[in-house]
Amino acid sequence: MRIQVRRTGGFGGIERFAELDTADRADADELQELARQVLAKGHRTPPVGVPDGFSYQITVEGETVYATDPRLSEKESRLVSVVLKEGAKQT
């Protein structure tokens, strides 16, 4: 399963993009389940953000949900964090 996260905005306005494929990972099952739950409950359009807050675009197998600071669910927060930290980075 391919999971992509694009983070935009923030105080610095610096964009981050990262992608990971769960196939390469030992925690594949857990991550896929987390991604499915995020997809099921996520916003289909970008929610209104706050000044300098990050906006997130989470894409799982081509399907996208949106989130903004500071109102990420605990699951969204966990998924975003794993992908941005451990996924392959691009700009």
Added chain:
Amino acid sequence: MTEIQPTQFCTIVPPHVLDRLARSQDPALSAPARRTLEADAVQRTRRQLTAVAAPVPAPEATADVDAGADAEGAPECPQRTVHDCRNGTDLPGVVVRAEGDEPVGDATVNRVYSGLGATFELLLKEYGRSSLDGTGLPLNASVHFGDRYGNAFWDGEQMVFGDGDGEIFLDFSIPVDVIAHELAHGLTQHTANLSYYGQPGALNESVSDVMGSLVKQYTLGQSADEADWLIGAGLLAPRVTGVALRSMKAPGTAYDDDVLGRDPQPATMQDYVRTGRDNGGVHINSGIPNHAFYLFATRLGGKAWERAGQVWFDVLTGGELAVDADFARFARLTVSAAAARYGEGAEHEAVVKAWAQVGVETA
């Protein structure tokens, strides 16, 4: 000279802030802070006298909608509360320092407490405004938000600061201009309420950078030509190639780094960036009004918060700035605000030239 009676005077920026700055490894911060400490008694006396003797009334043409509340009975002391999220994301977290409390063991908490005080003091003493809403709104902040969260934001009610990842960003409470920037989002929300997209969004961002830089200059007692005009100096980790996140003096030059990329800010309309990302480039195109303010303030010389800052403040709080104002609309209002407050003299000429230099029409 007669001695001032210290009645009703609250010490907002405690000397330990300046102590800290004076010990800073950044000579741009430490040298002026040392000078400020040396001149501290004189400065404080002058500010007290200014505040007591001459709260400048706003001229009718640009009367602050909240000016009445400011003048009569609005609180003249801040009401600060700093909370600790303890690296979670539940806001606001637990109270760790309330107004009047002694400094605590956590430097982040103390920096934010002092930064709130410095911003409150500038608004009150220089612009006659009691807090963000003009009626003494309590100032709330949360620190240690999230796990190595590399950001700070205004959530509509309070400021939130992350610790930074340590790799690219350090603690977001380090630069006083970042603290004041977030508070200024609250000021904008309570006044012009500029929308957060495209040009009005970039103006919203720029007003926060202007206030951020002014609070830093005010704290350090710097004149426009002594100031560094950087936003976020001291925030980048040592391995990052850059001096800050933005430069009002030279937009586009703050950093150029393998990981962070290159500072994308334009200085003039010729390089205006059209993008849907970052709410239509609010942190990118803010470089243009930022640079206009820098040009205005340095052309005038002296303390930037006095005349240049006053003109910007008049526009923000004057009631004529529309939520969807573009750069040209904002620029024209600064020209009329300069004329209303100072006549058709140096201030008017300087602001017209500043906007012309960044390619924004005011005629």
